Amino acid sequence: MNHSHAHDPHDHAGHAHAAHEHEHEHHNHAAHASHRRLAWALGITVVAMVVGIAGGLISGSLALIADAGHMLADAGSLGLSLLAARQALRPADAGHSFGHERMPVLAAFVNGTLLLLASAWITFEAVQRFITPAAVDASTMMIVAAIGLTANVVSFALLHGGDAEDLNRRGAAAHVLSDLLGSVAAIVAAFIILKTGWLPADPLLSLLAAGLVLRMGLKIVRESAHILLEGTPRGLDLTKIAAGLPQQVPGVASVHHLHAWSLSQTKKLMTLHVTPDGSVQTPELLEAVRVALKRYGITHVTVQVETGECADPDCDPAHGH
Secondary structure, eight states, X not given: OEEEEOXXXXXXXXXXXXXXXXXXXXXXXXXXXXXXXXXXXXXXHHHHHHHHHHHHHHHTOHHHHHHHHHHHHHHHHHHHHHHHHHHTTSOOBTTXXXXXXXXXXXXXXXXXXXXXXXXXXXXXXXXXXXXXXXXXXXXXXXXXXXXXHHHHHHHHHHHHSSOTTOHHHHHHHHHHHHHHHHHHHHXXXXXXXXXXXXXXXXXXXXXXXXXHHHHHHHHHHHHHHHHHTTOOXXXXXXXXXXXXXXXXXXXXXXXXXXXXEEXXXXXXXXXEEEEEOSSSOHHHHHHHHHHHHHTTTEEEEEEEEOSSSOXXXXXXGGGOO
């Protein structure tokens, strides 16, 4: 039995090393740009939160108070996202052999959970306001909500641009988008109250915003939890990969015992057992397997070459993985 690793070929010199350095520099540049976007969004959110709290207390609007309270959660989540993004750049060490690239995924999970809690809190407060209606200064509510909407639009534009696969920033952007929806709800409620005097518009529009926040929170939690639980990356069919590699890679007789997972939202890893047919030398075989799997977006591969029967008790070639 031969245990081999196909992620790093023996020859690291020349253009391959230069390409790696270029990719690393590009990654760091993109990461720092993402940090700046998060930092600006955090500053804008804090200012808008202070204005929203003051406006909500003055006008008596639940929609504004809920929106300001949500902005407080957003400020914390943006700070967490920024910290996680910076932590992800730390190199691997003895205690973290894969590095810290999963920190942003953990931050996204926390942010998604906070979105669910925010939705529950807004819903509870809206029900209370239905039971006990309160007077609302619709004019002040309209002005403050417009300020909050402007701040949220700017923050969302900052966070929405860039890498669409950045789950951490998507989680932060979802928080800001939910705030944006809250501000829109507050403006609509203020307009209805100004025109008709119908006070239930305030909690009713808050409930609508809470439902949209719930939907976003569930999506972020589901995606980040899938990565944290070592789920197979979306779009990868291990059975098809196991069946296709022998046709794609000369020298491979069969493939089995496949395991695939994601370190982050973009980095896919795989381990697998390969049975060679003896027509190709092991180094060339490993490199060919690595190249074939790279087409599926798998960048880190560990291959175990089987020269006899599979030694693992749970190894079953019939099932492909």
